Amino acid sequence: MSLNFFNISYDKKDLEPFLSVETLEFHHEKHHRAYFDNLSKLIVGTELEDKSLEEIILFSFSKKEMKSIYNNAAQVFNHDFYFKSLKKNIKPSDGFLKIIDNSFGSWSDFKEEFKTKALAQFGSGWTWLVVNDNKLDIVSTSNADNPLTLGMKPLMTIDVWEHAYYIDYRNVRGDYISALLDNLIDWVFVESNYELVD
Ligand SMILES: [Fe+2]
Structure with a gap:
């Protein structure tokens, strides 16, 4: 490998x-x-x-x-x-922000939906920004599962297994999700994955 x-x-x-x-x-x-x-x-x-x-x-x-x-x-x-998917202080481009707005309503609506779905994932898993049927969507998967087997194209992901956040955030998954969405997503990586979608 x-x-x-x-x-x-x-x-x-x-x-x-x-x-x-x-x-x-x-x-x-x-x-x-x-x-x-x-x-x-x-x-x-x-x-x-x-x-x-x-x-x-x-x-x-x-x-x-x-x-x-x-x-x-x-x-x-x-x-x-x-x-x-992680890098500090990278902002989305204006063009991608427009796509986020069109898909989720606004930047804050996007973050709210991502956080809600990450918190709703019971137990271990992952929350993903994906392209599904040519549209942006947010999905969670359990344990090792990922969007590839669902026929979706992943753009970025946040690990919601406890081992990802317990040292820094203890049991507060929501604070971990917010901190990453606000500060630590490599939007250049996200947008390069988006551009690879047909
Ligand atoms: Fe992990």
């Missing part, structure tokens, strides 16, 4: 004060590392070894005997996508 799905382009301290070095040490270097290493071991020498990460996810999805491969592959994708 390519290290492109593990490496991040910033230093662990670059997300402070919104996410601490300690959180990155656990979340990136231990949780994400474990999924990455598990997947690499599970696929070595199998027919999946030369497939893309997205192909592995779609192939193993809903195959009972491949549950472990699916969970680890999806968590590698989700974490890589999450860490690439």
Whole structure:
């Protein structure tokens, strides 16, 4: 499995004060590392070894005997996508703000809907900004699930597993979501994913 799905382009301290070095040490270097290493071991020498990460996810999805491969592959994708969704002090372009306004009513309506859906996700999971049927939408997925298997194109995600926020925000998931939406989303990454959509 390519290290492109593990490496991040910033230093662990670059997300402070919104996410601490300690959180990155656990979340990136231990949780994400474990999924990455598990997947690499599970696929070595199998027919999946030369497939893309997205192909592995779609192939193993809903195959009972491949549950472990699916969970680890999806968590590698989700974490890589999450860490690439983060950067401090990046603002959306005027053009993308207009698309947000047209899709959700306003910037604050977008943030409110994202936060509401992230808080409504019971237990572990992910909340995503996606393109679904050529429209922007916000969806949550449980555990390792992601929008790829739903036929949606992800633009960005926030990890709502407790391990993502417990060190910095304890049990207050809403404060974590607000802090990231206000300060830590790499809108250049989001918009580049949007431009890739046909
Ligand atoms: Fe996580």
